Amino acid sequence: MTSALAPKTKPIYFDPDGLMDRARGAYLGLAVGDALGATVEFMTPREIAHTHGQHKDITGGGWLNLKPGQVTDDTEMSLALGRAILFGGGFHDKTIAEAFSVWLKSKPVDVGHTVRRGIVRFRAAGTTQAPEDEYDAGNGAVMRALPVALSTLGAPHEDVTRAAKLQAHVTHNAPLADLGLVAVVRMVQRALLNSGGAYRDMIAIAHALHEESGKYDFTKKAQINPSGFLPETLRAVFQAFARTDGFEAALIDVVNRGGDADTTGAILGFIVGALHGAKAIPRRWLSALEVDVRNACEDQALQLLELSPLLSGVPVRFIPNSATP
Numbered sequence: 001m002t003s004a005l006a007p008k009t010k011p012i013y014f015d016p017d018g019l020m021d022r023a024r025g026a027y028l029g030l031a032v033g034d035a036l037g038a039t040v041e042f043m044t045p046r047e048i049a050h051t052h053g054q055h056k057d058i059t060g061g062g063w064l065n066l067k068p069g070q071v072t073d074d075t076e077m078s079l080a081l082g083r084a085i086l087f088g089g090g091f092h093d094k095t096i097a098e099a100f101s102v103w104l105k106s107k108p109v110d111v112g113h114t115v116r117r118g119i120v121r122f123r124a125a126g127t128t129q130a131p132e133d134e135y136d137a138g139n140g141a142v143m144r145a146l147p148v149a150l151s152t153l154g155a156p157h158e159d160v161t162r163a164a165k166l167q168a169h170v171t172h173n174a175p176l177a178d179l180g181l182v183a184v185v186r187m188v189q190r191a192l193l194n195s196g197g198a199y200r201d202m203i204a205i206a207h208a209l210h211e212e213s214g215k216y217d218f219t220k221k222a223q224i225n226p227s228g229f230l231p232e233t234l235r236a237v238f239q240a241f242a243r244t245d246g247f248e249a250a251l252i253d254v255v256n257r258g259g260d261a262d263t264t265g266a267i268l269g270f271i272v273g274a275l276h277g278a279k280a281i282p283r284r285w286l287s288a289l290e291v292d293v294r295n296a297c298e299d300q301a302l303q304l305l306e307l308s309p310l311l312s313g314v315p316v317r318f319i320p321n322s323a324t325p
């Protein structure tokens with residue numbers, strides 16, 4: 001059976017300069033959204049309005065007491081996953097799990113519960129797949145999914161899905177979350193390939209996800225204070241995406257909803273960054289980012305894209321569990 005989320009087969013045309021700009025925009029958008037949202041994570045819209053008016057600048061602070069421009073686990077885990085994909089020249093579950101483990105050793109400023117449990121399990125048992133659990137439908141595997149979208153661009157739907165789930169299941173293994181994960185990756189890839197007409201198609205992918213599971217219905221009540229439960233996270237992300245146009249307006253909308261604002265900011269940041277490109281990101285946000293992070297994001301965006309079937313002409317490489325890359 002073909003999934004409603006599978007794209008229709010059609011020829012791919014793209015302009016290389018535009019593609020590079022959108023890839024950089026996606027990765028920088030992730031970091032910018034993470035850094036912007038982290039300041040107001042766990043606050044309600046009312047508390048945000050009381051403290052910041054409309055929150056629209058990268059100022060650090062928040063419950064993690066961040067430096068201005070500091071990012072959190074959303075960006076750091078994406079960079080760890082990206083390094084693992086580049087190191088292996090593809091998808092090798094042990095390399096990915098090891099990269100997450102190395103990241104956890106670096107004493108990150110924030111770690112999600114399900115992520116920590118998955119890495120601890122890998123360290124203890126060597127297993128790279130969490131047992132399936134419907135309660136693991138958190139947003140932790142989607143917030144770090146951008147490297148999958150970049151490095152599998154142009155691949156058949158089955159390979160994109162396999163790669164997305166392979167990295168997700170190291171820590172999160174819930175069919176409900178897999179649905180949302182695949183939809184987000186497809187939205188990003190649709191935007192990367194060609195921004196013309198992409199917005200409408202991306203909204204259609206969000207509606208197709210809602211048809212697959214009513215939990216993702218973003219068409220009704222406004223989602224404020226979204227939790228880390230992926231359907232809540234994506235309802236806020238899709239609502240902000242659907243009612244704004246432009247990079248800045250979308251991110252300001254979503255982070256001012258409060259709740260898991262660094263992750264809604266990160267996910268919507270890479271979605272709208274892929275659509276509008278790096279040139280659409282406000283300069284005050286880009287210059288606020290820590291320089292190391294900004295450089296790492298830009299480098300990985302281009303390196304992961306070069307690995308993609310679209311640019312390399314080589315299918316996505318899946319390295320067997322028993323092998324070393």
Ligand SMILES: [Mg+2]
Pocket residue numbers: 072073074110262263
């Ligand atoms: Mg975070």
